[in-house]
Amino acid sequence: MRLYIHWPFCLARCAYCDFNTRVAARRVAVAYAHSLCLELALWREALPGRGGLRSLYLGGGTPSTMRGEEVAELLAYCRRLFPVRGDAEVTVEVNPATWKEDDFAAARRGGVNRVSIGVQSLDDRVLRVLGRPHGAGDAVAAVRRARRAGIAAVSLDMMFGLPLESGHRFTQDMERAIGLRPHHVSTYALSLSSRSPMGRLVSRGEFHMPEDDVVADEYREASRMLREAGYVRYEISNFCLPGYECRHNMAYWRREDYLGTGAGAHSLIAGWRFHNLESILAYNRRLHDGVLPVSGGGRLAAGEEKSERVMLGLRMARGVPERLLPQAARLADLEEYGLVRREGGRVRLTERGMLLSNPVIAELMPA
Template structure:
C-alpha cells in the first residue's frame, strides 16, 4: 500500500466574516449547507481513484468555520471517506469550532461522528479585543466551550489565540495566555495578526482609523508567550504551535513534511504527486461544478493545477521543514532531492548559521532568533536555489516525477 495521505475538507460558512480574515469564507449562505454537503459527498466519491491503495492518516476540517456545519453532514462525510479508504489506527480527525455557537449537543454529535480533536477559536480573553476582531463570543463562552468539549469526550482540545493587535499591550496578551492555561487545554496555537490586502482591517489602517501592528512588539509577545507556555509544560514543536506530549497536530504535520493531502470543498488546496491544485472557490460555483462534472473526473471542482518551478519546490520543502523546531537531517534532504544539501544551498545556510539564525548540526533547525525571521530566511533560500538549482541536473530529475494517471489537463 502507498504512503497514507491526509484529507483536508473546507467548510466555507461563517456567522460573520471577521474584518482581518482573507480566507475563503462567506457569511449569510446557510441556505446552501445541505447542497454543499451533497456536493462534498459527490466529490469524495469522485476521488476514489486518488484514494486507491492508500490509507487515510488524518482528516482536517477547516474554513470558514466548520463548527457552523451540521454535525450530521460531518458524520456523513466521514462515513463516506471510511467507505472509500481505510483509516489508519488512531487516525486524527480535527475540526475547528467557535465559542458561543457550539452547543453541548452539537459537540457530542461531532464526537459521535468520529471527530477526535477540537480546535477552538478563542483568539483573545479580553472583550474589547474580541470586539475589535469582530468576534461575537465572550471570554466566558470560550471557557464554556472547553468544558462542553471535555463533557462530550474530547481528549485533545486546542485553543487558538491572536497577538499583535494594534495598540495591544504586552500585559494584555500575557493575560490571555494565562487565561487560556487556566482552562487546561492540550494544545495552544498563537498567531500574529497579519494585515491582508483587500480586508476591512487593511482599509481601516489605510484610512488612518487604526494603527498598523507593531512588528517589534509582536516579536516581544511571541517570545513572552513561548516562555509562559514552556513553563506550563507545553513543548513548542512548530513556529506557531505548542502542545502537551502526544497532542501535536498530526494532520498539519502532513503539510510541513512533504506528504500528499487530498482537498475537498470550495477553495480547498491539495497536493498530490508533486502537483499543487485548488478547487473552485465560491460555494455556489463549486456545487454547480460538482453536480455538472462528467463521470470519471476525480477532481470535479478543479480550478487550477500547478507544478512549481524547481527552485520553488526545493525552497518550499526547506521553508516548511524549518517551521518545525526539530528541523531536518541533511540526509533527509539528500534522500528527497538526490543531491547533498551542501551542493544545493550550503553557502546561504552557512551565512545564516554565522548570523545566529540557524543550527547546522546535528540537524538543520532555526535558532530562537531565527524563528522570528522565518519569512526572510525562506526568501533567502529561494534566491539561492534559483541560482544553484539549474546547475544540478540530478536535482531537476528528482523534482519532476512522471505525471500520475489522474492528472487533470493543464
C-alpha cells in the same frame, strides 16, 4: 493519504478577515454539502486503493456552523468511501459561539478526536474590536464542553500583534489560555489585508498596527510562557504538550500527500499540486455536471520541490537535513548571527531565527 474538507461558511464576518468564506442561508450550505459528497465520491473513483486515511481535517470558514450530528454524518459518508485508519486523527475547527454540549458529544461519537477552537483572545473588548461573534466566556465554555464530551485533544488558536494599544495585554490572554490546559496552542500574528474592514480602519489611521519589535516581544513572551508551562514548540506558530502535535498539519510541512476537497481547497498528490475552483456557485455547478472542480495546478519541477521542502521543513523545530542546503557560506553567516543552528546533520531555526523566519528562510532557499 490525508483528507482536508473545506467548509466556507461562517456565523459572521470577522473584521480582519478576507478569506474565501461567507455568511450564507441554510439552503446554500445544504447545496454545498451535497456538492462535497459528490466531490468525495468522484475522488473515490479517481484515487482507488491509496490506503487508509491517516488524518481528516474539517476546516473553514466555520465547520461548526453544521450541527455536531451533521458533522458525524459527513464523516460517516467519508468512511463509506475511504477506509480510515483506526488511529487516524480527526479534527474539526469550532467557533466558540456555536457548539453546545450535545454537538461535541455527537461529533465525538462520529469519530472526532480533536477540536481546534478559534479563541483568538480571552478579552471581551478585544473580541468586540475583532468582530468575533463570541465572548471570552463562550470560549472557556467551549473548552469545558469539548472535554466533558470526551474529545481526546483540544487546541486553541490565539492571536497577537493586534492594533490595540489601549490596555490589551497579550500575556494576560496567554495566561488565561494556558490556565485552561489545552493540549495544543497555535499562536498567529494578525496579518491584515487592506480589503478587510479592520484593514480599511488602519488605512484611515483609526487603528495603528503595532511596531515589529512589539509583535516580536509578544511572540517571545508567549513562547516563554508556553515553554515554562510544559509545551513544546514543534513549528513556528504551534506548541503542544508532548505527543499532541497536529499530525494533519505536520503532513503539510513534510510534504506528504493530501487531498483537499471543497471550494478553493488545495491538494498535493504524488508530486502534483492542484486546487479547486474558489467560487461556491462554480464549484456546485461543476459537480452537478459530474466533473471534478479542479481549476489549476501541475507537477512541480525537481528544483521547485526541493525549495518547498526547505521552505516548509524549516518551519518545524526539527528543521531540515543539511544536505538540502548547499550554501555553506550563507549558513555559516546565519549561524554566526544566532539565526540557525546545525546539529546532527540537520539545520534548524533558533528562537531568533523563528522571529525572522521569512527573510532567514528566503536566504536559505536553494538557488
